Amino acid sequence: MLAETGVAAPPAIAVRNLIKRYPKSKTNAVDGVSFEVSRGEIFGLLGPNGAGKTTTIGVLTTAIVPTEGSAAIMEADVSRDPIGIKQRIAVVPQQSNLDRSLKVREILTFHAAYHGVPRKTREALADKLLEELGLGQRKNEKVNRYSGGMAQRLMIARALMHAPDVLFLDEPTNNLDPQSRLFLWERIRALNSNGLTILLTTHDMDEADRLCDRIAIMDHGKILVNDTPAQLKKMIPGGTSLEVRAFAPPSENGAASAKVKAALEATPGVAKVDELRDEASQNAEPGALTYRVYSESANTLIGSAAQAVFGAGAQVRDLSVKQPSLEEVFIFLTGRHLR
Amino acid sequence: MSDLTFPLADIHAVRTTNRAQLAIGAFLAILRRDLKVTGREFVPFLLQALMNPLFFLFIFGKVLPGMGLASGNYAELMLPGIVALTGMIAAMQGVTLPLVLDLGYAREIDDRLLSPLPVWWVALEKVIFGAMRGAVASSVIFPLGYLILGNGFAVRGDRIGTLIGMVILTGFVGSVIGLLMGTIIKPEHISLMFTLIFTPLLFTGCTYYPWGALQNIRWFQVLTLFNPLTYASEGLRYSMVPPVRGHDFPTLGLAWILLALCTSVLILFWVGRKTFYKRVVT
Structure with missing residues (x-):
């Protein structure tokens, strides 16, 4: 045709x-x-x-x-x-x-x-x-x-x-x-x-x-x-993101969560930080925190992200560099709030 | 299995770009679809249309006169009313119920709306199909009346042309009312429709009594003039009731009847077409 x-x-x-x-x-x-x-x-x-x-x-x-x-x-x-x-x-x-x-x-x-x-x-x-x-x-x-x-x-x-x-x-x-x-x-x-x-x-x-x-x-x-x-997948800054899993004692969880997010956002090279709640992949352990950190080059952030979490008074559980999926592009563009 | 045949070229080669030809072809195919479906359900359709008149003819045409509770020629006067009512209801039912369900949630009509014809032609097809249903149901009353009334069955034969015209017009009146109702009523209100619309329509339509006999209840006589069924009943009475000693049975004037029926069809279709369009195009 x-x-x-x-x-x-x-x-x-x-x-x-x-x-x-x-x-x-x-x-x-x-x-x-x-x-x-x-x-x-x-x-x-x-x-x-x-x-x-x-x-x-x-x-x-x-x-x-x-x-x-x-x-x-x-x-x-x-x-x-x-x-x-x-x-x-x-x-x-x-x-x-x-x-x-x-x-x-x-x-x-x-x-x-x-x-x-x-x-x-x-x-x-x-x-x-x-x-x-x-x-x-x-x-x-x-x-x-x-x-x-x-x-x-x-x-x-x-x-x-x-x-x-x-x-x-x-x-x-x-x-x-x-x-x-x-x-x-x-x-x-x-x-x-x-x-x-x-x-x-x-x-x-x-x-x-x-x-x-x-x-x-x-x-x-x-x-x-x-x-x-x-091309759409390249839209996410850096093309990759870093998933950060942390832990803060449940009693201070509310405050810690905001503190860690602020610390990650303040890390040089970070474009955007999303806190992921109620993810199916996450175990329901109280005090567990998960963030997605968007950046120009996520893999160079591993050290500084860990330090930021530590500096905010939380422990690092896991750090992983994620290849972007279309879903992430979608969420990046349209946000996480329910319609 | 791996390659789905997609005969673009075969069909593109024969496909016309003439819009009128396309639209007429689609219209006829949709009409054929309705006829096919009804043909398959012909016995249930007849039962639905004829159960009511069957008992009516029997009780009012046979039983009551036999008991002396109705005069001997009541059957003659009632039969045209039954023909009108049956045709009208059959036409309405053929249009209203499918439309209410389709527009409400089934959306089976979408395939026809996406056919290459103007959207309002889909409404027109419904009306024509409904009128055909009505005319068939009306026609079957004649043999049914003959069977039930026996000697009491009397229809004049010299106004057969008018009779055919009246049967067809009655079908059209029923189907345009059906179109309007089908596009206005929501599925959850279907049962309400029967009480609020059918019942008054039925009893103010001069089906069981001739219009002229209402002269002593003037306000009611005037009220019946707003019901198209009155004109259908009177029109059928005009073409069916045999003359007595050379005198025609008095009915509403034929010209008035025709004028009222045609005007009703045109106005109701014009409104129904708009309400239909509103329901299918945003």
Whole structure:
């Protein structure tokens, strides 16, 4: 697909200065978002709940009317040519919206019929897709008895029935077992290598890292960063961080915790210190303290960090240099507070 | 298994870019879907539509006149009302219930909303489909009435064209009311709908009594004019009740009936289309 259309092909998705303000809301749900997705790319839209991802996708799939700005898919404008958009896109939602009155195979053939795919083509394609997605055995059932994983695969099959140019996947592997997840990842890559442009949202950073060519992280209606996973990981100062585990006698814990944090922050070369609470990896020993220290070069800080902890009246339990994960980039950018 | 076939080229080669052609194709496919689903559930559909009229015809057309509690030709006057009511309710039910559930949480309609047609055509399809359901349910009342009423079954045959038109219009009135209700009512209020909307609609719609006979209760007679079902019942009475000694049975004027029914359909659809759009596009 890329080769056919050439390098100068216009983007698959182009969003410019998009603003959406819901009636009765004081803030913009999407607040001046611009990005482009090239043809044949897998693009990840990440962000905490309420960041504006769903609204952005809503605008791109014609379910939400933008307040300002523009969005286009394959050069069709969402406001001026919704029919043209609907012909070119397919949407796989988070929760099943499969037609429960139809049989599994009919769900596919009717979807294709809605999109004007000729009968012979749609019948053959339905059988083929059901087979390839491992649903061939149960194609004459209704979906009531389908498991979450099967419903998800069926929704993907349905999405492919009209050969869209752009596929929207909203948290595609949420709630799936590891087998289904791996299977879907494989399929998503295979589809992409056949030329399908994919925009996906996910909270699974590992998934985003594995699948996406490029990732945009959104928060409060704005895109904070938009780059390749590798580039994003370099965003954390120094590219590495130091995890510091310390111990202070429980009685003085409250004061000690703040003291240690202040001492670490005062250490030369430290950009930012986060205290990690209630980490699953941490044993529940009273008095245990864990910090993440971001720095230009975390490994040169080992000595001075230890001294800082000691100087604040606590003991050092463990120091380890961490390679950054996408999750850390995400937390670094969007903070730790709950939404 | 490793390579998922993705026949972009096959389908792109035959896909039209003509928006009107796309939209009409989608519209017809969606209508076909509804017909298929209803066809599969045809017996339950008939039972749902006909149980009520079955007993009504029996008790009010057969039992009560037999006891001398209703006059002999009451069945003739009531039958058109039953045809109107059955068609209207069947049309409403075909639109309202699926819409309330779909818009509330099932979202099964999303696949149709994402089809290449204007969003309001999805509402239009619902209305046309509902009207078809209503017309079928109305039509089945005729053989049912014949079976139950026996000799008491009397329908004039010289206004068959008007009769067909009335049956269709009644279906449309029912389905546009269904559209409006389906887009306004929340799933948790479905049972309330039956008491608050169905019951008054049913009893103020001149189904069990002719409009002209209400002249002694003037305020009620005026009130019934605000119910579209009144015009449907009267319109069917106009086309069905046989003349007595050369005199047509007095009903509301045909022109008024047609005007009221058509206006109701247009206004209710115009409003329902807006409420539908509001529910599916933010």
